[in-house]
Amino acid sequence: MTVQLITDGGSDLSRQMCKDWQVKVIPLYIHLDNEQIKSDDVSVIDFAEKTSRSKSFPTTSAAGPFEYYKVFEKVPREKAIIHFSVSDGVSSAYKHAVMAKNMLLEKQPDRNIEIINTESASSGIILLMQETINKITDGLDFHQLLHFIEDRVKHLRTVFILKTLDNLIRSGRLDRIKGTVAKTLNVKLLLQASDEGKIEVLEKVRGTKKATKRFVEKIGEYLSETANQKLVITHAQAKERLDNIVTSIKDKYQFNKIITAEMGPLLSIHAGSEAIVMAFFSDEKRRA
Incomplete structure (x- = not known):
């Protein structure tokens, strides 16, 4: 090479x-x-x-x-x-x-x-x-x-769904007020990498099941054709949750390749256990 x-x-x-x-x-x-x-x-x-x-x-x-x-x-x-x-x-x-x-x-x-x-x-x-x-x-x-x-x-679109916001708040990667409100109201936050590469709230959803559903649906909102595309999805000690999400993605989309991997300890510190992070290329540019 x-x-x-x-x-x-x-x-x-x-x-x-x-x-x-x-x-x-x-x-x-x-x-x-x-x-x-x-x-x-x-x-x-x-x-x-x-x-x-x-x-x-x-x-x-x-x-x-x-x-x-x-x-x-x-x-x-x-x-x-x-x-x-x-x-x-x-x-x-x-x-x-x-x-x-x-x-x-x-x-x-x-x-x-x-x-x-x-x-x-x-x-x-x-x-x-x-x-x-x-x-x-x-x-x-x-x-x-x-x-x-x-x-x-x-x-590049990078979208997160976390079991808990505690680690993200403690590490200073997410605003404490947003995190406190989410935990108090049982609101789950879908997160994404922003235009500056920081972590920002993408959507607020009530309940884990609905949040997972919206996590999968986000792909279709950004990407009209998946047949010739790849998706990468990583997890933090959440193999069963990952497998369920991958199954849902395969049922809904036609990615020609889905790559899975486990997060290392460094990212797991911020994301917390059972975090899932997916990445794909959207139709529209995320930024100019």
């Missing part, structure tokens, strides 16, 4: 995906009880056990610019680099990766390297990388790939 794809710990790529796509993953960090844990050093189950024994709420942070630089610098010079970063709206990871890119270009100004602000995470990054792999196979060069990815990011 003439292009080296790289991502970070917010992507939730499985080990098999990393192997098949030859992707390098730069871990992000989880902090709990004065311990710093790399996102790829602990499983979701083991981390859940750690948090159950702790009175503290875990926090997350990006790798430092030099950590990104060290990974970029090791890629052979003849290979272009495309790094898919978790959204700039929820993490400093993108800014640190850009700093590392600039460090690399100072020493090796002839390098082809680009940092992609995916404006998403988890399922959204998996979908973008899957489509990029296909285009590399089709023979697109570095600059053609960047043009393609830029367009796909504008069409």
